[in-house]
Structure formats: C-alpha cells, structure tokens
Amino acid sequence: MIQFQIHxxxxxRSGKxxxxxxxKCRLDIIGRKTVIVDIDETRAKIFEDSLPSIGSQLHGLMQFWAYNAVFELRIKDILASGASPVAIAxxxxxxxxxxxxxIIADQMGAEFRFIVIEATSFEEMARRCLKDKSYSDMRDPLNNTAERKSWEDxxxxxxxxxxxxxxxxxxxxQGTPEEMAYHAFNFIYTQGA
Known part of the structure; x- marks a missing residue:
C-alpha cells in the first residue's frame, strides 16, 4: 500500500x-492511517502555549524549533510507524x-504531496479568527496591528x-471545505499516475 507524506x-487562516x-477523514475511510501534524500545535506543546508577539525574535525562534521538531522527529516517526503524516504550516x-x-519522503519511501491553499480575504481571515480559538498565532487582527501587518506581509x-x-x-x-477537500484528495491520488 502506498504511504503518503502530505504537506x-x-x-x-486559509483553511489548512x-x-x-x-x-484525514477521507483517507481513514479508505483504510489509510493518517496523523495530522500542525506546526502551531507543535509550537504550543513545546512552549506550553507561550506566544510572544508576532515578528519578535522569540516568536521566530519558537517557529524554528517547532519546524525542526516536525521535520526531524514527528514526520519521520509517523512514517516509520506506517502511517501517513498530514503536515500543516x-x-x-x-x-x-x-x-x-x-528528501524525508524519499528517505522513508513515501509518496510526497504538496498542497497549497490560496489566501482568503482579510475580512474572511478576521472572521475565522473570531470563530476559532486554535493554536494559531493569528488571533485578533482587527484589534492587533502587528497581527494585521504580519498577515498582510x-x-x-x-x-x-x-x-x-x-x-x-x-x-x-478558496471554496467550501468539501470542494477544497475534493480537489486535494484527487491530487493525492492522481499526481504521478
């Protein structure tokens, strides 16, 4: 059975x-064991929800450590277990x-898939921030000018x-979650076919 490494x-707040x-739901239904690996969640777990200002040196350092943990540990461990990682960043x-x-996918014998989601509008991104209190460092761009500038940049x-x-x-x-999943799922199974 083909093992995927999906990024x-x-x-x-684009819908990653x-x-x-x-x-994950679609892949699990067809018998694929998948594990979601979120850079923001990894950062929050490593640094116990500490969130310095976006753009600060400490914020950049935390992101660096989270990326390294995901790439050098989590993805490799998931692939070694026989599951397929779905990394979000x-x-x-x-x-x-x-x-x-x-390189990691090639070393571990997995099929690599890279999916890119286009940006949503600032207004839609801000609406999603109000609705979702996840690990994202983008929490209140309407009232936090550093967050707004960071998102625009x-x-x-x-x-x-x-x-x-x-x-x-x-x-x-951008589209409905179902439309976006349909296109991504088709790409996963048709790239290179």
Whole structure:
C-alpha cells in the first residue's frame, strides 16, 4: 500500500486545518492511517502555549524549533510507524521547506504531496479568527496591528513565492471545505499516475 507524506501550505487562516481534517477523514475511510501534524500545535506543546508577539525574535525562534521538531522527529516517526503524516504550516518560503520535506519522503519511501491553499480575504481571515480559538498565532487582527501587518506581509510574500513555484504541487482555491477537500484528495491520488 502506498504511504503518503502530505504537506499543506497556506497563509494564516486559509483553511489548512479544516482541509487536513477533511483529508484525514477521507483517507481513514479508505483504510489509510493518517496523523495530522500542525506546526502551531507543535509550537504550543513545546512552549506550553507561550506566544510572544508576532515578528519578535522569540516568536521566530519558537517557529524554528517547532519546524525542526516536525521535520526531524514527528514526520519521520509517523512514517516509520506506517502511517501517513498530514503536515500543516504557513510555508511562505517554499524553497526552504519543499526540498527538505521531499528528501524525508524519499528517505522513508513515501509518496510526497504538496498542497497549497490560496489566501482568503482579510475580512474572511478576521472572521475565522473570531470563530476559532486554535493554536494559531493569528488571533485578533482587527484589534492587533502587528497581527494585521504580519498577515498582510505573509499573504503578499506567499502569493509572490508560489507565483513561479515549479515543483509538483496542487493549488487549491478558496471554496467550501468539501470542494477544497475534493480537489486535494484527487491530487493525492492522481499526481504521478
């Protein structure tokens, strides 16, 4: 049975976690054991929900440690167990993460799938923040100018980074959770077929 290593990239509050949960459900139904690995959740577990200001040196250091924990420990452990990891992160610099993730998949004998979700509007992102109190560091961009500026910077950098991205990936447009999951699921099973 093919083992997948799936990465979902997207700006904050673009629907990465919702897509991961929908994919996990679909993959589990057809007998695939999957484990969701969320960078934000990993960071919160390592640093006990401590959340410094976005853009601060400490915030960057926490993200660095969380990424290393996910790439060097969690993904490899999940693949070694026979399950398929579904990793969720912003990945605004694909050149830094795509090849790192691909190397791990190749080393572990897994089929690599990279899914990118386009940014939503600022208004929709802010609405999602009010509705969801997850581990995201994007919590109140309407009242926190640092969060708003961070989101605008990431969304802009993200769009530019993926405009010319040549590696195999699937770009998912904003839509209903079901539509987004449908496109991602089809990509997982048809890439390279």
């Amino acid at each position: 979902i990239a997207g700006p904050p 976690s919702t897509l991961a949960r929908n994919l 912003v990945y605004s610099r694909p050149e830094k993460v795509y090849h790192r993730a691909k 990431v969304a802009s950098r993200f769009k530019a980074a993926y405009a010319d991205f040549k590696e195999p990936h699937c770009m998912i447009k």
